[in-house]
Amino acid sequence: FVFVFANALNAKEHPSLILTKEGVEKIRDNLGKVPLFDATVEKIKAEVDKEIALGIDTPIPKDFSGGYTHYRHKQNFVIAQQAGALYQILQDEKYAIYVRDMLLQYEAMYKDLPVHPQVRSYAPGKLFWQCLNDSNWLVFMSQAYDTIYDFLSSEEREKLENNLFRPFADYISLANPAFYNRIHNHSTWGNAAVGMIGLVMDDQALIQRALYGIQDDGLAVGGVDDDGGTIKSENQKRGFLANLEEPFSPDGYYTEGPYYQRYAMYPFLIFATAMQNKLPEYGVLQHKDNVLLKGIDALLNLTDADGDFFPLNDGQKGMSYFTPSLVTAVNIGYYYGNQNPELLSIAEKQNEVLLDQTGLAVAIGVQANMAEPYTKHSVNLSDGANGDEGGVAVLRSGQEDLTAVFKYAAQGLSHGHYDKLSFSLYRKGTEVLQDYGLVRFVNVGQKGGGNYLKENASWAKSTIAHNTLSQNQEMHFGGDYKTGSQHHSDLHFYADHDEKVQVASALETNAYPGTRMHRTIAFINANDFSEPFMLDIMKVSAKKAHDYDLPFYYFGQVIQTNFDYIKPSSLSPLGDKNGYQHLYLEATGKPSADTTQFSWLHEGKFYTLSTLTAPSDEILMTRIGANDPDFNLRSEPGVMLRRNNTQDTVFVTIVEPHGSYSPVTELSLNSNSAIKSLELLHDDKAYTAVRIEDVKGKTQLFVVSNLDAEKTREHTLTIGSKNYRWEGPYAYITAP
Amino acid sequence: FVFVFANALNAKEHPSLILTKEGVEKIRDNLGKVPLFDATVEKIKAEVDKEIALGIDTPIPKDFSGGYTHYRHKQNFVIAQQAGALYQILQDEKYAIYVRDMLLQYEAMYKDLPVHPQVRSYAPGKLFWQCLNDSNWLVFMSQAYDTIYDFLSSEEREKLENNLFRPFADYISLANPAFYNRIHNHSTWGNAAVGMIGLVMDDQALIQRALYGIQDDGLAVGGVDDDGGTIKSENQKRGFLANLEEPFSPDGYYTEGPYYQRYAMYPFLIFATAMQNKLPEYGVLQHKDNVLLKGIDALLNLTDADGDFFPLNDGQKGMSYFTPSLVTAVNIGYYYGNQNPELLSIAEKQNEVLLDQTGLAVAIGVQANMAEPYTKHSVNLSDGANGDEGGVAVLRSGQEDLTAVFKYAAQGLSHGHYDKLSFSLYRKGTEVLQDYGLVRFVNVGQKGGGNYLKENASWAKSTIAHNTLSQNQEMHFGGDYKTGSQHHSDLHFYADHDEKVQVASALETNAYPGTRMHRTIAFINANDFSEPFMLDIMKVSAKKAHDYDLPFYYFGQVIQTNFDYIKPSSLSPLGDKNGYQHLYLEATGKPSADTTQFSWLHEGKFYTLSTLTAPSDEILMTRIGANDPDFNLRSEPGVMLRRNNTQDTVFVTIVEPHGSYSPVTELSLNSNSAIKSLELLHDDKAYTAVRIEDVKGKTQLFVVSNLDAEKTREHTLTIGSKNYRWEGPYAYITAP
Ligand SMILES: [Ca+2]
Ligand SMILES: [Ca+2]
Ligand SMILES: [Ca+2]
Ligand SMILES: [Mg+2]
Ligand SMILES: [Mg+2]
Ligand SMILES: [Mg+2]
Ligand SMILES: [Mg+2]
Incomplete structure (x- = not known):
């Protein structure tokens, strides 16, 4: 840099x-010479002028997020910051007057303001229901104050500093150490807020408190916030710099x-x-x-x-x-x-x-x-303060024509999901295989005040909600946050130097004690294929037999399957806990071939999932939405491979975009998969080899070295009568 | 003109x-001077050149739509027509040669070509599975032939005309009168095909056959095609001109x-x-x-x-x-x-x-x-050859900010739905309340050969699939095509002169014998509302008590209801026939107020449906997809008002778009309905009056004259102690 x-x-x-x-x-x-800047000034000026015309309103705090007083105070700090900038840029005093009058109204109110009446947070604010939003306010208002500082009289400044800013900064910090002293995005806002106003007021104590936190917060180790996140852990660091060091x-x-x-x-x-x-x-x-x-x-x-x-x-x-x-x-x-x-x-x-x-x-x-x-481009990002707690690999093919997001990270604090080794797949900006995201309608007051809904924990965080392996219908780490927080997945290797084959491979050994999951995701740009496809190898090594489910949450309409399935006349939940209670079972199928295929159409594109199946496997077709009394979930489909009572096993899947359909031309092009069959040609502790045969009869071989991920290691492997020799943790061989 | x-x-x-x-x-x-024309030439030249490079292929017909031979022959006639135009425009003989060689290949094949092997149509073609596609071929190839006519030798022309074009024209007409002599879009293609080649060859007999059909077709009255459409009715006209007169x-x-x-x-x-x-x-x-x-x-x-x-x-x-x-x-x-x-x-x-x-x-x-x-703009289009068989009214507000499509038409031949007085609602290009459309994946071979799927008849055509009234869970006309074809709805009045209030009102008296349905749809651009809303009054007059269902097929997520509902843990079909078998019942609610409200969010916009309910009414929340063994249906939601065991009744509903939500700003604006309550202030044979109160306490009154739709008629109506006087079939009164 x-x-x-x-x-x-x-x-x-x-x-x-x-x-x-x-x-x-x-x-x-x-001014007047740089179009994008001028346009921004004009746009913001229009917004601010509109607000000035409406008049200043600093209502007595009452509402939760989604309600008027919440909206108004939020709008106030956004507009005040912008008005302050306009004052400096345009040197029109009306903007300074607007900010000054608003701040003085806040000063008049804040002096006697009790804690917000909606006490639902572990750290209630005064202007807002939580200290977090109060901190937002101060981060913006500090900037507004700085821009009109010289416009104010020293009496006005003193009044604001003594009655508003300093008490405000103390309230979100000293009065709320459980909010302020964490390693959490909440605390980052709090630290920044205290620091920003400290810088404007040239208050060293506040600046130090911002950078290094409250030295003696009196908090006991333990305790959780509204989302179940840890408030204080053993030897916890604090303050802005610690918040910067830890989560990044x-x-x-x-x-x-x-x-x-x-x-x-x-x-x-x-x-x-x-x-x-x-x-x-x-x-x-x-x-x-x-x-x-x-x-x-x-x-x-x-x-x-x-x-x-x-x-x-x-x-x-x-x-x-x-x-x-x-x-x-x-x-x-x-x-x-x-x-x-x-x-x-x-x-x-x-x-x-x-x-x-x-x-x-x-x-x-x-x-x-x-x-x-x-x-x-493809990128591999480590997780953990020292970069040694797993990570996220993003494989990209073409100009984002195909993108896989492979998550082998740490728990991700209180907002983390139990989704070890899960992935999602995109075609340009369209989700092909989704990560569900959260269950929350942020700021939509009618939906639980705009806060996290209970289905966030019961569905969105669950393992079965993700495109990854569930064992015995249980969640990773038993769904226990503390346990999950002690572990992370590990990278086996990442290789994006060859645009024909890009690979990310990672291990998870703690999510299900006694079971080792090793997932390798490869983008293969094969010679005879019209488009790149994704190869997914999930190798499971377990101490005893378990029931496995591997779901894929697609979008769109089923076009074809090479297996028969039965749709029940009534839909029932697939289970009663761990997220399974939220899935309706729409159909159950049995494989009719070793390579089971499932094709669908979504937004003008065909996709085929080809997966290796045993005769005893089941294919479940599911839909999200069961046990959702308030319609908080999206009704979206999935297809799941179920393999029961199995110890060691390998799931081999290809997800292949192909062809197109247009409702305007009504042309259906290349609507069939190019994959004829998959074969697990070799699998032991050291190597897993998958053979792919296409419909033209051509074959490809992909081998992953399961134990040794050294870039320069030489490997030899004999399969049948053939000897293969390569360097590095994987081999891709055409015409094997 | x-x-x-x-x-x-x-x-x-x-x-x-x-x-x-x-x-x-x-x-x-x-050439070279008009960009849009030049760009089209370039684009088509690129396509045609690509095909010329691939070489001509006229495979022996084998496949159904969605298969290769179907695609190839279709592509051939499209490219030949374009190549012919390029020959004329660019005067490059390679294009003429391409068309000539292709036509000669067809000539060589057609001479001995049997009927298409896929015999699934009432009128199988030779190149394609149905005469319809053969006719497409001839319409395009006639143009191609015309453009290279002078390039060909007279021997070549003779060969083509005697062995290909004339037999081809005869096959789709004389050999297939059931296809050629109907009043149907199939016949229009057939007539045009025969006429086009007749014009090129200067063959008066073919031209006359095109314009006036086959004089003596030998067909018996009756008989239906693959879609259940009538082939020959009493006194049926025929030929191109008749096909132009009748359906338009x-x-x-x-x-x-x-x-x-x-x-x-x-x-x-x-x-x-x-x-x-x-x-x-x-x-x-x-x-x-x-x-x-x-x-x-x-x-x-x-x-x-x-x-x-x-x-x-x-x-x-x-x-x-x-x-x-x-x-x-x-x-x-x-x-x-x-x-x-x-x-x-x-x-x-x-x-x-x-x-x-x-x-x-x-x-x-x-x-x-x-x-x-x-x-x-708003438009009212009559249906029927003489414009006296109902019609379709399209109400539009703003720049298509809100559009209602109100269908009070005739049956619409064999592709018609049992959807009398149904409507759909759009916001710009987004469906708000949908018409389901068809159940067919046109040209997607894997889905029943790309043809109509059985759920088209069992679901898409059914009455309950539409935003209109179902009585006793039956279809309009008992779902009988012949009966439906004898009737049509009737316009009561249409008024779009006032941009504040636009109204379409229509009657249906035959769909359920003994029951008169009178639906009035109004767009009201009220002073105190941020956006126009739709008022829907469905007045039912019946000879005896019936069970009524009035569904609304929305998209998106439920945001709020003012009634309680119960979601069963398992989903079962709502019925076993007439389309009901395809609906899962997701929830059942009971009104808690006279004005029942249901809000949802779709693509960043909030919508509220407010409807007048009696305490004994039920609100059903449904989802499409039951009894759909091949996943042919789209899983989409609906909300349905159920009023059982009732004789005369009025359904009064407002559908109101409001506010916005953005996942980028996370601002939820104006997420609550502006409607406080609806009241049926007056209802008798002559007048129906609805009072709308908004959340600010302001009221509006909408009155419809049920019997007299004269534009200039003076009406007086006393409601309570107030006298209202107006001219024309409706009145809209603010502050009544
Ligand atoms: Ca996107
Ligand atoms: Ca007619
Ligand atoms: Ca559209
Ligand atoms: Mg996580
Ligand atoms: Mg997730
Ligand atoms: Mg119809
Ligand atoms: Mg329809």
């Missing part, structure tokens, strides 16, 4: 937190997953930037080998072709890099990083920049036609 | 059928509905155009007061904001004005119609024109920036 820093600023100067005096000057020099891996992967990373990136980046502007000697933005800047790239890589984040763990589908915190990330990443021109193309799509020097730099870059396409 | 005709041509000149000699000259003069209403609505109109428009327009070019004195294109040109407008008006046709009757969803036959319709409609500049904007979206003089004219218009947006 190459850093381009503004000079260290006079700490007493304002604004200097995010928008700097120097930045304001540059912006004013360029050296690759910039955030252990809670991209949905929460997106949320946490804002306080991480905004406080780190503020520190960079005011106290660069702390090196916060560079902390842990620039992990925050790496995190921006990691996050952008955890999106599909539309920019939607992969819904790992608790993630709401549809959240994407069009969210404001990603505008922040892209702008800060461009300015404080190495001015990667690929970031400019994302800024172009976002069609909005920050109203500060970083946004100006991006807008100037776009105007200069410096943007290059943000091209996503 | 203003007609701009080319001069009558020398009938012996070639090409003169569609592409004319004069047209070719103009096109050649403009004077407004240009085609009784089978837009999906089949789209299919039939091509032979209608292409043969009418050929007649216009070669024998304009017949006035075919102007026949029945220009009904073909009116039909183009009707068809474009039967699309949603994306250009998707409303799936009335058997219609495949996703078929749209991007289909090639609509390029033909738009180009011919522009050229031979009054050069409506709004058609140019559709041509721009289609991004393709015909390779003839009509396409050139459109491309020149586009280049001259003459295109204007195709703005769709």
Whole structure:
């Protein structure tokens, strides 16, 4: 990375937190000359002017998320931050007056404000039902305050600082250590909030409290929050820097997953930037080998072709890099990083920049036609503070024509799912095999106040809700969060150097004690195939016999199967616990061949799943939605391979996109699978070899070395009368 | 209409059928100067060149639709027609040679070709499994032949005409009168095919056979085709002109509905155009007061904001004005119609024109920036040859922000559904309350050969599959096609002059003998509402008590209800026949208030259905998919109001889009209904009055005159202590 820093600023100067005096000057020099920046100013000006016309409202806090007072206070801090920036940029006092009057109204109210009446959180706020939202407020209002600091009289400043900001910062920290002193995105917001206002007020105590947490919080080890997340563990670190060190891996992967990373990136980046502007000697933005800047790239890589984040763990589908915190990330990443021109193309799509020097730099870059396409490649991201707690591999073929997201990570804190070695598959921006995501209608008040619904725990987190192996209809780690948090999967190897064959292989030995699961996912771009396909080998080694289920959650309409199935006239739940209670059994089939095939059509594309089956296997066709009394779940289908009473076994599956269908031309092209059969040609402790025969009679062989993953190791294997010799942990042999 | 005709041509000149000699000259003069035309030439040239490189294949017919030989022969006639046009335009003999060689191959094969081996049709073809596809072939190949006519030697022409074209024309007509002599889109294709080749060969007998059918077909009255459609009825007319007169209403609505109109428009327009070019004195294109040109407008008006046709009757969803036959319709409609500049904007979206003089004219218009947006308004289209057999009303609010399709038509021939007074609702291009469409995967061989599946009759055609009233769980007309074909619904009134209130009101008295159904659908753009809503009044007058079901097939997730419901742990079918066997009962609720409300979220928009309920009513929540052994149905939800053992009654419902939800901003705006309550303030034979109270306490009154629909009639009505006086069939009164 190459850093381009503004000079260290006079700490007493304002604004200097995010928008700097120097930045304001540059912006004013360029006003009317940089279209993307000007358009953003116009857009935000229109929004702010509309709010100013409506008048300031700071209602007595009453509502939960989804209700009016919640919405209003949230809208207030967003608009105040924007109004402050407009004041600096346009130097129109009406914006400063608006912010000042709003802050003074808050000051008048806050003095005597009790804890929020909706006491449902482990850490209730005052303006909002939880300290988390109060912290959001302070992160934004600190910026607003900084921009109008010089406009205020010293009496006004004193009033605001003594009656509003300092008590506010103390309430979310000293009064709520269980919220403030955790390793959790909640605490990151809290730390940043305290730090931001500390920087504006030049209050060293607050800045230290932000960076290093509350030294003596008086909390007992143990205790859980509303989501079941640990509040304090043994030897727990605390404060902003610890929150930066712990959840980010050296690759910039955030252990809670991209949905929460997106949320946490804002306080991480905004406080780190503020520190960079005011106290660069702390090196916060560079902390842990620039992990925050790496995190921006990691996050952008955890999106599909539309920019939607992969819904790992608790993630709401549809959240994407069009969210404001990603505008922040892209702008800060461009300015404080190495001015990667690929970031400019994302800024172009976002069609909005920050109203500060970083946004100006991006807008100037776009105007200069410096943007290059943000091209996503295959990537392997480690998890864990030291990068040694598994990870997430993303295999990509073509221009995101096919993308597999293979999760072999740690538990992912309280928002983690019991989904070891699960994967999801995308075609461009379309989900082919899904990760369900969360069960929550965020901010939709009618659905449980917009909070996590009980089916999040009973379905979304469950193992059977994921495209991975369930044993004896149980959840990984018995669904126990503490146990899950002590373990992680392990990478066996990752190889993306050959565009014909890309492979990620990982192991899980703790999810089901006594059972070793080894999954290898390969993208194979075979010569005679019209498109790349995915090969999935799940090798199970168990101390005794178990019942196994391996589901695949597809979308669309069943087109063809090569097995017979029976649909019952009534649908019943597949089980009574561990997520199974939420699946209706729509049909049960028995294999009629060694290679069982299942084809479906979704959004104009055909897909075929071909999987090796034993005669005693069953194929279950399922639909989500049973035992869902409030219609919280989406009614979506799945196909599941069931193999009962088996000890060691290998599941071999190919998922193959092919052909197309258009309802306009009504042409059905290439609607049949190109796979004729699969064969498990060899399987022992050391090697597993799969032979693939296509409909033209051509064959391919894929061999994985199960024990030795050394890149340069030489292997030899005799299968039948043939000897194979190769280097590295896998071999791909055409015409074997 | 203003007609701009080319001069009558020398009938012996070639090409003169569609592409004319004069047209070719103009096109050649403009080559390289008109981007849309040039781009189409390039695109089609690329396709044709690719096929020429592959070589000609005219395989022995073997496969059903979805199979290779079916695909190949279909592709052949499409490419041959295009290659012929390219030969004329580019004057490159390779295209003429390609067409010639292909035709000679067909000639060699056709001489001894038996009837197609897949005998599943009432009228099997030779190249294809049904005469219909053979007719498609001849319609296109006639054009191809015309374009290379002068390139061929007279010996070649003689060979082709004697051994291929004439026997081909005779086979689909004389040998298959049951196919050729009907009033049906099949026959239209047959008639056009015979007429097109007749025009090229200057064969008056064929031309007369095309226009007027086979005079003595020897068919007995009665007999049905594969879809249950009548083959010959009493006093049946025949031939192209009869097929034009019968199914088109004077407004240009085609009784089978837009999906089949789209299919039939091509032979209608292409043969009418050929007649216009070669024998304009017949006035075919102007026949029945220009009904073909009116039909183009009707068809474009039967699309949603994306250009998707409303799936009335058997219609495949996703078929749209991007289909090639609509390029033909738009180009011919522009050229031979009054050069409506709004058609140019559709041509721009289609991004393709015909390779003839009509396409050139459109491309020149586009280049001259003459295109204007195709703005769709509310429209009422009559059904029936004389426009007196009911119709279809399309109410539109804003720029297609809300569109209701209200069907009070005739049966619609063999592809008709038992869906009297049903409606569907759209928001822009998104279905809000759906018409299911058909159960068929057209050309997807794996799904029953791409043909109609049995669930088309058992589900898609059934009354309960539609958003209309079912009585005693029976289908309209007992599901009897002959009975249904004798009746139609009747318009009560239609009024779209007031953009605040638009109304369509219609009656059905035959579907359930002894029961009179009167449905009134109004779009109300109320002052205090953020968006227009739909009011639906279904007034039922019955000779005795019945059980009524009124379903609404929505999409998306349930957000809120104001009634309690119970979800059984297992799902069972709602009934055992008439479509009910295909519905799972997901939940049963009982009203807790007079105004029952049901809210859902779909694609970022909230919707609330508010409906007047009696305490004994039930609310059923359903899902499509029961008794569907081959997964042919889509699993989609519905909510149904059930009112049992009732004689006269009125169903009053409001469907109200409101607010928005974005998974990116996570803002949930205006997620609550603005409706507080509905009240049936008055109901007797003469008047039905509904009072709507909103959450702010404001009221509106909507009154419909049930008996007298005269536009200028003065009405007075006393409700309680108030007297209302208005003119016309409805009254809308704010603050009543
Ligand atoms: Ca997407
Ligand atoms: Ca008729
Ligand atoms: Ca649409
Ligand atoms: Mg998950
Ligand atoms: Mg997890
Ligand atoms: Mg229908
Ligand atoms: Mg019908």
